[in-house]
Amino acid sequence: MGRPYNRFPSTLRALFALLAFFVYTLTPLTASARRAPAPEGEDAVSAFIVKETGRPELLRSKEIDKLLSPASLTKIMTCMIAIESGRMDDVVSIPLEATQVEPTRAGFLPGEQIRLRDLVKAAMVNSSNDAAFAIAIHLGGSVEAFVSSMNVRARALGMGHTVFTNPAGYDRGFYxxxxxxxxxxxxxTERAIRYPEFNAIAKLDRVVFSELATGKRYSLRTHNKLMDRYPYTVGIKTGYTSMAGPCLIARALKDGKDMLIVMLNARTDRWSLASTMFDRGFGAETGRTVQVAGIGADAPLRIATSTPALPASMVLAERTRALEALRRKVESHRGQSAVAEIHGMSMNGQSEAKSSIKIKNLEQPKSAVAAKSRVKASRTSKVALKAAKKESARKRQLAKAQQRKIKSKVALKSAKKSGSAKVAHKSRNKERQAIRTARKGAAKRSTADAKSGKKRSRKEELSLSKKSERSPNG
Structure with missing residues:
Protein backbone atom coordinates (compact mmCIF):
# COMPACT_ATOMS: atom_id res chain seq x y z
CA MET A 1 0.00 0.00 0.00
CA GLY A 2 1.12 3.58 -0.53
CA ARG A 3 1.69 6.26 2.11
CA PRO A 4 -1.51 7.57 3.80
CA TYR A 5 -2.82 10.92 2.70
CA ASN A 6 -1.67 13.78 5.04
CA ARG A 7 -4.21 16.60 5.22
CA PHE A 8 -1.79 19.04 7.02
CA PRO A 9 1.66 19.74 5.63
CA SER A 10 4.59 19.76 8.05
CA THR A 11 4.92 23.55 7.87
CA LEU A 12 1.30 24.05 8.90
CA ARG A 13 1.66 21.60 11.77
CA ALA A 14 4.69 23.52 13.04
CA LEU A 15 2.74 26.77 12.96
CA PHE A 16 -0.13 25.23 14.95
CA ALA A 17 2.32 23.87 17.54
CA LEU A 18 4.00 27.26 17.91
CA LEU A 19 0.64 29.00 18.31
CA ALA A 20 -0.48 26.51 20.96
CA PHE A 21 2.78 27.06 22.86
CA PHE A 22 2.33 30.83 22.95
CA VAL A 23 -1.31 30.56 24.01
CA TYR A 24 -0.37 28.16 26.81
CA THR A 25 2.50 30.28 28.14
CA LEU A 26 0.91 33.72 27.81
CA THR A 27 -2.50 32.92 29.31
CA PRO A 28 -1.31 33.19 32.98
CA LEU A 29 0.43 36.47 32.20
CA THR A 30 -2.68 38.01 30.72
CA ALA A 31 -4.76 36.77 33.67
CA SER A 32 -2.36 38.30 36.17
CA ALA A 33 -2.26 41.51 34.15
CA ARG A 34 -6.02 41.78 34.53
CA ARG A 35 -5.69 41.77 38.34
CA ALA A 36 -5.87 45.13 40.09
CA PRO A 37 -2.41 46.31 41.16
CA ALA A 38 -1.72 46.83 44.86
CA PRO A 39 -2.16 50.45 45.93
CA GLU A 40 1.01 52.44 46.41
CA GLY A 41 1.92 55.80 47.86
CA GLU A 42 -0.94 58.03 48.90
CA ASP A 43 -3.47 55.62 47.38
CA ALA A 44 -2.52 53.08 50.07
CA VAL A 45 -3.54 55.47 52.88
CA SER A 46 -7.16 55.65 54.02
CA ALA A 47 -6.91 59.28 55.17
CA PHE A 48 -4.16 61.88 55.50
CA ILE A 49 -3.42 65.58 55.83
CA VAL A 50 -0.24 67.51 55.04
CA LYS A 51 -0.33 70.99 56.52
CA GLU A 52 1.85 73.85 57.71
CA THR A 53 1.12 74.73 61.32
CA GLY A 54 -0.59 78.02 62.03
CA ARG A 55 -2.17 78.19 58.58
CA PRO A 56 -5.67 77.04 57.63
CA GLU A 57 -4.65 75.68 54.21
CA LEU A 58 -4.12 71.99 53.57
CA LEU A 59 -1.20 71.27 51.25
CA ARG A 60 -2.38 67.72 50.53
CA SER A 61 -5.29 65.73 51.92
CA LYS A 62 -7.52 62.71 51.46
CA GLU A 63 -10.74 61.61 53.22
CA ILE A 64 -10.17 64.02 56.11
CA ASP A 65 -13.63 63.37 57.62
CA LYS A 66 -13.64 59.58 57.31
CA LEU A 67 -14.23 57.82 60.64
CA LEU A 68 -11.30 55.56 61.46
CA SER A 69 -9.59 54.02 64.46
CA PRO A 70 -6.69 56.17 65.73
CA ALA A 71 -4.90 53.37 67.63
CA SER A 72 -2.20 54.81 69.93
CA LEU A 73 -2.59 58.31 68.50
CA THR A 74 -5.23 58.47 71.25
CA LYS A 75 -2.41 58.94 73.76
CA ILE A 76 -1.82 62.49 72.46
CA MET A 77 -5.10 63.50 74.11
CA THR A 78 -4.27 61.50 77.25
CA CYS A 79 -0.87 63.16 77.64
CA MET A 80 -2.14 66.63 76.77
CA ILE A 81 -4.75 66.43 79.53
CA ALA A 82 -2.02 65.34 81.96
CA ILE A 83 0.11 68.35 80.98
CA GLU A 84 -2.88 70.70 81.25
CA SER A 85 -3.63 69.39 84.75
CA GLY A 86 -0.47 71.04 86.11
CA ARG A 87 0.29 67.94 88.19
CA MET A 88 3.26 66.56 86.32
CA ASP A 89 5.27 66.27 89.56
CA ASP A 90 2.66 64.03 91.20
CA VAL A 91 3.84 60.65 92.47
CA VAL A 92 1.56 58.00 91.00
CA SER A 93 1.07 54.64 92.68
CA ILE A 94 0.61 52.18 89.81
CA PRO A 95 -2.85 50.57 90.14
CA LEU A 96 -3.43 46.89 89.50
CA GLU A 97 -5.80 47.63 86.61
CA ALA A 98 -3.05 49.46 84.72
CA THR A 99 -0.74 46.44 84.87
CA GLN A 100 -3.31 44.09 83.34
CA VAL A 101 -3.59 45.78 79.94
CA GLU A 102 -2.35 44.34 76.66
CA PRO A 103 1.06 45.27 75.19
CA THR A 104 2.79 47.53 74.44
CA ARG A 105 3.71 47.89 78.12
CA ALA A 106 6.56 49.42 80.08
CA GLY A 107 6.28 46.60 82.62
CA PHE A 108 5.20 48.52 85.73
CA LEU A 109 4.29 46.51 88.82
CA PRO A 110 1.32 47.25 91.12
CA GLY A 111 2.21 49.71 93.85
CA GLU A 112 5.33 51.12 92.18
CA GLN A 113 5.85 54.85 92.65
CA ILE A 114 6.34 56.69 89.34
CA ARG A 115 6.15 60.42 88.65
CA LEU A 116 3.33 61.52 86.38
CA ARG A 117 5.88 63.21 84.08
CA ASP A 118 7.65 59.88 83.55
CA LEU A 119 4.34 58.16 82.80
CA VAL A 120 3.61 60.77 80.14
CA LYS A 121 7.04 60.15 78.61
CA ALA A 122 6.44 56.39 78.60
CA ALA A 123 3.03 56.82 76.94
CA MET A 124 4.22 59.28 74.28
CA VAL A 125 7.64 57.85 73.42
CA ASN A 126 7.21 54.11 73.96
CA SER A 127 3.40 54.06 73.57
CA SER A 128 3.07 52.17 76.87
CA ASN A 129 -0.54 51.22 77.50
CA ASP A 130 0.03 50.62 81.22
CA ALA A 131 1.35 54.18 81.52
CA ALA A 132 -1.74 55.58 79.75
CA PHE A 133 -4.11 53.71 82.06
CA ALA A 134 -2.13 54.75 85.15
CA ILE A 135 -2.41 58.40 84.04
CA ALA A 136 -6.16 58.03 83.51
CA ILE A 137 -6.85 56.39 86.87
CA HIS A 138 -4.64 58.85 88.76
CA LEU A 139 -6.15 61.99 87.23
CA GLY A 140 -9.74 60.83 86.78
CA GLY A 141 -10.19 58.43 89.66
CA SER A 142 -11.28 55.78 87.16
CA VAL A 143 -10.83 55.01 83.50
CA GLU A 144 -14.44 55.89 82.74
CA ALA A 145 -14.28 59.30 84.41
CA PHE A 146 -11.06 60.19 82.61
CA VAL A 147 -12.49 59.07 79.26
CA SER A 148 -15.45 61.35 79.89
CA SER A 149 -13.06 64.27 80.36
CA MET A 150 -11.31 63.28 77.12
CA ASN A 151 -14.59 63.54 75.23
CA VAL A 152 -15.41 66.88 76.86
CA ARG A 153 -12.00 68.21 75.86
CA ALA A 154 -12.46 66.91 72.32
CA ARG A 155 -15.76 68.76 71.98
CA ALA A 156 -14.17 71.96 73.30
CA LEU A 157 -11.46 71.69 70.63
CA GLY A 158 -14.09 71.25 67.92
CA MET A 159 -13.36 67.56 67.29
CA GLY A 160 -16.93 66.91 66.21
CA HIS A 161 -16.43 63.38 64.86
CA THR A 162 -14.34 61.96 67.70
CA VAL A 163 -15.43 59.50 70.39
CA PHE A 164 -13.02 58.14 72.99
CA THR A 165 -13.75 55.01 75.00
CA ASN A 166 -10.27 54.36 76.47
CA PRO A 167 -7.06 56.36 77.07
CA ALA A 168 -4.69 54.04 75.18
CA GLY A 169 -6.26 53.44 71.76
CA TYR A 170 -7.77 49.96 71.97
CA ASP A 171 -10.24 49.16 69.21
CA ARG A 172 -11.07 45.63 70.37
CA GLY A 173 -12.17 44.12 73.67
CA PHE A 174 -13.94 45.71 76.64
CA TYR A 175 -12.74 49.27 76.02
CA THR A 189 -2.08 68.00 67.50
CA GLU A 190 -2.02 71.72 66.73
CA ARG A 191 -3.40 72.35 70.19
CA ALA A 192 -0.92 69.99 71.89
CA ILE A 193 2.17 71.55 70.29
CA ARG A 194 1.33 74.84 71.98
CA TYR A 195 2.73 73.33 75.18
CA PRO A 196 6.56 73.41 75.37
CA GLU A 197 6.61 70.37 77.65
CA PHE A 198 4.64 68.35 75.10
CA ASN A 199 7.11 69.30 72.35
CA ALA A 200 10.08 68.41 74.56
CA ILE A 201 8.63 64.95 75.20
CA ALA A 202 7.33 64.30 71.67
CA LYS A 203 10.77 64.65 70.07
CA LEU A 204 12.52 62.16 72.38
CA ASP A 205 13.71 58.86 70.94
CA ARG A 206 14.42 57.31 74.34
CA VAL A 207 13.39 57.88 77.96
CA VAL A 208 15.11 56.72 81.14
CA PHE A 209 13.63 57.08 84.63
CA SER A 210 13.56 55.27 87.97
CA GLU A 211 10.93 53.98 90.34
CA LEU A 212 11.03 56.22 93.41
CA ALA A 213 10.80 53.66 96.22
CA THR A 214 13.28 51.02 95.04
CA GLY A 215 15.29 52.85 92.39
CA LYS A 216 14.31 50.32 89.70
CA ARG A 217 15.44 51.67 86.33
CA TYR A 218 13.26 51.86 83.22
CA SER A 219 14.72 52.50 79.75
CA LEU A 220 12.21 52.78 76.90
CA ARG A 221 12.71 53.52 73.19
CA THR A 222 10.47 55.02 70.52
CA HIS A 223 8.81 53.14 67.66
CA ASN A 224 9.08 56.17 65.36
CA LYS A 225 11.58 55.14 62.66
CA LEU A 226 10.99 58.39 60.80
CA MET A 227 13.25 60.14 63.31
CA ASP A 228 16.20 58.17 61.91
CA ARG A 229 15.15 58.34 58.25
CA TYR A 230 14.12 61.97 57.83
CA PRO A 231 16.61 64.51 59.23
CA TYR A 232 14.09 67.31 59.84
CA THR A 233 11.70 65.23 61.96
CA VAL A 234 10.89 66.36 65.52
CA GLY A 235 8.47 63.64 66.70
CA ILE A 236 5.40 63.17 67.45
CA LYS A 237 3.49 59.83 67.72
CA THR A 238 2.99 56.47 66.04
CA GLY A 239 0.13 54.01 66.32
CA TYR A 240 -0.83 50.54 65.17
CA THR A 241 -3.49 47.90 65.65
CA SER A 242 -4.68 45.21 63.26
CA MET A 243 -7.90 47.17 62.75
CA ALA A 244 -6.43 50.68 62.53
CA GLY A 245 -3.37 49.70 60.52
CA PRO A 246 -0.15 51.73 60.66
CA CYS A 247 -0.87 55.30 61.78
CA LEU A 248 1.39 58.31 62.16
CA ILE A 249 1.36 61.93 63.24
CA ALA A 250 4.72 63.51 62.41
CA ARG A 251 6.23 66.97 62.61
CA ALA A 252 9.19 68.41 60.71
CA LEU A 253 10.98 71.78 60.74
CA LYS A 254 12.85 73.06 57.68
CA ASP A 255 13.70 76.50 56.29
CA GLY A 256 11.48 78.26 58.80
CA LYS A 257 8.47 76.07 57.97
CA ASP A 258 6.73 73.91 60.56
CA MET A 259 4.98 70.99 58.86
CA LEU A 260 2.55 68.40 60.25
CA ILE A 261 1.35 65.11 58.77
CA VAL A 262 -1.60 63.02 59.92
CA MET A 263 -1.75 59.56 58.36
CA LEU A 264 -4.36 56.87 59.13
CA ASN A 265 -4.33 53.23 57.99
CA ALA A 266 -1.25 53.38 55.78
CA ARG A 267 -1.06 50.04 53.94
CA THR A 268 2.45 50.84 52.75
CA ASP A 269 5.83 51.96 54.08
CA ARG A 270 4.64 54.91 56.14
CA TRP A 271 8.18 56.17 56.81
CA SER A 272 9.10 56.54 53.14
CA LEU A 273 5.69 57.98 52.32
CA ALA A 274 5.93 60.51 55.16
CA SER A 275 9.37 61.60 53.94
CA THR A 276 7.97 62.12 50.45
CA MET A 277 4.99 64.04 51.82
CA PHE A 278 7.25 66.32 53.85
CA ASP A 279 9.47 67.02 50.84
CA ARG A 280 6.43 67.88 48.73
CA GLY A 281 5.01 70.01 51.54
CA PHE A 282 8.19 72.02 52.02
CA GLY A 283 8.41 72.58 48.27
CA ALA A 284 4.73 73.37 47.72
CA GLU A 285 3.52 76.76 46.53
CA THR A 286 0.93 78.61 48.54
CA GLY A 287 -1.31 79.10 45.51
CA ARG A 288 -1.78 75.35 45.12
CA THR A 289 -3.12 74.77 48.63
CA VAL A 290 -6.70 74.03 49.66
CA GLN A 291 -8.51 76.24 52.16
CA VAL A 292 -10.25 74.27 54.91
CA ALA A 293 -12.18 75.97 57.68
CA GLY A 294 -11.73 74.97 61.28
CA ILE A 295 -8.10 73.82 61.10
CA GLY A 296 -5.25 75.99 62.25
CA ALA A 297 -3.50 77.03 65.42
CA ASP A 298 -5.35 80.36 65.44
CA ALA A 299 -8.70 78.99 64.33
CA PRO A 300 -11.55 79.71 66.76
CA LEU A 301 -12.80 76.81 68.82
CA ARG A 302 -16.15 75.44 67.76
CA ILE A 303 -18.46 73.20 69.73
CA ALA A 304 -19.76 70.35 67.64
CA THR A 305 -23.46 69.62 67.74
CA SER A 306 -23.48 66.54 65.52
CA THR A 307 -22.88 63.04 66.81
CA PRO A 308 -20.52 60.61 65.01
CA ALA A 309 -22.23 57.92 63.01
CA LEU A 310 -21.43 55.17 65.49
CA PRO A 311 -23.72 52.41 66.76
CA ALA A 312 -26.08 53.81 69.36
CA SER A 313 -25.43 50.90 71.71
CA MET A 314 -21.71 51.70 71.79
CA VAL A 315 -22.31 55.37 72.54
CA LEU A 316 -24.92 54.47 75.16
CA ALA A 317 -22.61 52.04 76.95
CA GLU A 318 -19.71 54.49 76.95
CA ARG A 319 -21.77 57.38 78.25
CA THR A 320 -23.46 55.23 80.88
CA ARG A 321 -20.09 54.09 82.26
CA ALA A 322 -18.75 57.63 82.25
CA LEU A 323 -21.90 58.98 83.93
CA GLU A 324 -21.80 56.38 86.69
CA ALA A 325 -18.11 57.03 87.39
CA LEU A 326 -18.67 60.79 87.43
CA ARG A 327 -21.66 60.42 89.76
CA ARG A 328 -19.59 58.38 92.23
CA LYS A 329 -16.79 60.92 92.09
CA VAL A 330 -19.10 63.90 92.61
CA GLU A 331 -20.99 62.30 95.49
CA SER A 332 -17.72 61.60 97.27
CA HIS A 333 -16.87 65.33 97.54
CA ARG A 334 -17.70 66.99 100.84
CA GLY A 335 -19.81 70.13 100.76
CA GLN A 336 -21.16 69.39 97.30
CA SER A 337 -24.42 67.96 96.07
CA ALA A 338 -24.88 66.37 92.70
CA VAL A 339 -28.08 66.11 90.74
CA ALA A 340 -27.95 63.86 87.70
CA GLU A 341 -30.75 63.75 85.21
CA ILE A 342 -30.87 61.21 82.44
CA HIS A 343 -33.17 61.96 79.56
CA GLY A 344 -34.04 59.62 76.75
CA MET A 345 -33.54 60.88 73.26
CA SER A 346 -33.75 59.38 69.80
CA MET A 347 -30.84 58.91 67.43
CA ASN A 348 -31.53 57.15 64.10
CA GLY A 349 -34.56 55.45 65.61
CA GLN A 350 -32.66 54.14 68.65
CA SER A 351 -32.55 55.35 72.24
CA GLU A 352 -29.48 57.13 73.53
CA ALA A 353 -28.54 58.44 76.95
CA LYS A 354 -28.17 62.16 77.41
CA SER A 355 -26.84 63.24 80.78
CA SER A 356 -26.57 66.55 82.48
CA ILE A 357 -24.94 66.93 85.87
CA LYS A 358 -25.44 70.06 87.93
CA ILE A 359 -23.09 70.58 90.85
CA LYS A 360 -23.67 73.25 93.47
CA ASN A 361 -21.15 74.03 96.16
CA LEU A 362 -22.97 74.71 99.40
CA GLU A 363 -20.04 76.05 101.40
CA GLN A 364 -17.38 77.82 99.34
CA PRO A 365 -16.90 79.32 95.86
CA LYS A 366 -15.56 76.98 93.19
CA SER A 367 -12.31 78.92 92.84
CA ALA A 368 -11.56 78.58 96.56
CA VAL A 369 -12.39 74.88 96.50
CA ALA A 370 -10.19 74.36 93.45
CA ALA A 371 -7.32 76.29 95.05
CA LYS A 372 -7.62 74.29 98.25
CA SER A 373 -7.75 71.03 96.33
CA ARG A 374 -4.60 71.97 94.41
CA VAL A 375 -2.79 72.89 97.63
CA LYS A 376 -3.98 69.68 99.24
CA ALA A 377 -2.87 67.63 96.24
CA SER A 378 0.54 69.32 96.30
CA ARG A 379 0.92 68.65 100.02
CA THR A 380 -0.22 65.08 99.54
CA SER A 381 2.34 64.51 96.81
CA LYS A 382 5.11 66.00 98.97
CA VAL A 383 4.08 63.89 101.94
CA ALA A 384 3.94 60.81 99.74
CA LEU A 385 7.40 61.56 98.38
CA LYS A 386 8.82 62.03 101.89
CA ALA A 387 7.15 58.83 103.03
CA ALA A 388 8.57 56.99 100.04
CA LYS A 389 12.06 58.31 100.82
CA LYS A 390 11.75 57.34 104.48
CA GLU A 391 10.51 53.90 103.54
CA SER A 392 13.40 53.49 101.12
CA ALA A 393 15.92 54.56 103.80
CA ARG A 394 14.32 52.20 106.30
CA LYS A 395 14.55 49.32 103.84
CA ARG A 396 18.21 50.09 103.20
CA GLN A 397 18.93 50.15 106.94
CA LEU A 398 17.10 46.86 107.40
CA ALA A 399 19.06 45.35 104.55
CA LYS A 400 22.36 46.52 106.05
CA ALA A 401 21.38 45.19 109.48
CA GLN A 402 20.42 41.89 107.92
CA GLN A 403 23.77 41.70 106.15
CA ARG A 404 25.63 42.45 109.40
CA LYS A 405 23.62 39.77 111.18
CA ILE A 406 24.41 37.24 108.48
CA LYS A 407 28.12 38.12 108.63
CA SER A 408 28.19 37.74 112.42
CA LYS A 409 26.48 34.36 112.18
CA VAL A 410 28.99 33.19 109.61
CA ALA A 411 31.89 34.41 111.75
CA LEU A 412 30.46 32.68 114.82
CA LYS A 413 30.03 29.44 112.93
CA SER A 414 33.58 29.61 111.62
CA ALA A 415 34.88 30.34 115.13
CA LYS A 416 32.94 27.42 116.52
CA LYS A 417 34.23 25.21 113.78
CA SER A 418 37.84 26.25 114.45
CA GLY A 419 37.41 25.74 118.24
CA SER A 420 35.86 22.31 117.82
CA ALA A 421 38.69 21.36 115.49
CA LYS A 422 41.24 22.25 118.15
CA VAL A 423 39.39 20.22 120.80
CA ALA A 424 39.11 17.27 118.44
CA HIS A 425 42.82 17.52 117.67
CA LYS A 426 43.67 17.48 121.38
CA SER A 427 41.36 14.55 122.04
CA ARG A 428 42.89 12.63 119.16
CA ASN A 429 46.37 13.30 120.57
CA LYS A 430 45.26 12.06 124.00
CA GLU A 431 43.78 8.93 122.47
CA ARG A 432 46.97 8.26 120.57
CA GLN A 433 49.04 8.77 123.75
CA ALA A 434 46.79 6.42 125.67
CA ILE A 435 47.09 3.79 122.95
CA ARG A 436 50.87 4.09 122.97
CA THR A 437 50.93 3.83 126.78
CA ALA A 438 48.67 0.80 126.68
CA ARG A 439 50.86 -0.85 124.10
CA LYS A 440 54.00 -0.22 126.14
CA GLY A 441 52.35 -1.65 129.26
CA ALA A 442 51.23 -4.73 127.39
CA ALA A 443 54.74 -5.27 126.04
CA LYS A 444 56.23 -4.95 129.52
CA ARG A 445 53.72 -7.37 130.95
CA SER A 446 54.38 -9.91 128.23
CA THR A 447 58.14 -9.69 128.85
CA ALA A 448 57.68 -10.10 132.58
CA ASP A 449 55.37 -13.07 132.07
CA ALA A 450 57.88 -14.70 129.77
CA LYS A 451 60.68 -14.28 132.33
CA SER A 452 58.56 -15.63 135.17
CA GLY A 453 57.54 -18.61 133.01
CA LYS A 454 61.19 -19.48 132.32
CA LYS A 455 61.99 -19.32 136.04
CA ARG A 456 59.12 -21.65 136.90
CA SER A 457 60.12 -24.19 134.28
CA ARG A 458 63.73 -24.19 135.58
CA LYS A 459 62.60 -24.79 139.14
CA GLU A 460 60.36 -27.65 138.06
CA GLU A 461 63.23 -29.35 136.22
CA LEU A 462 65.48 -29.10 139.29
CA SER A 463 62.79 -30.54 141.54
CA LEU A 464 62.21 -33.49 139.22
CA SER A 465 65.89 -34.30 139.00
CA LYS A 466 66.15 -34.33 142.76
CA LYS A 467 63.22 -36.71 143.09
CA SER A 468 64.68 -39.11 140.59
CA GLU A 469 67.92 -39.28 142.51
CA ARG A 470 66.13 -40.13 145.73
CA SER A 471 63.91 -42.91 144.39
CA PRO A 472 65.36 -46.63 144.73
CA ASN A 473 65.85 -48.89 141.75
CA GLY A 474 63.26 -51.71 141.18
Missing part, protein backbone atom coordinates in the same frame (compact mmCIF):
# COMPACT_ATOMS: atom_id res chain seq x y z
CA UNK A 176 -13.09 49.18 72.23
CA UNK A 177 -14.70 52.04 70.37
CA UNK A 178 -12.22 54.90 69.79
CA UNK A 179 -13.08 56.65 66.51
CA UNK A 180 -11.85 59.89 64.98
CA UNK A 181 -10.91 61.58 61.70
CA UNK A 182 -7.76 63.05 60.21
CA UNK A 183 -9.23 66.54 60.56
CA UNK A 184 -9.93 66.06 64.28
CA UNK A 185 -6.46 64.65 64.94
CA UNK A 186 -4.90 67.65 63.21
CA UNK A 187 -6.89 69.96 65.51
CA UNK A 188 -5.74 67.98 68.54
Missing amino acids: AGNRTTARDLMML
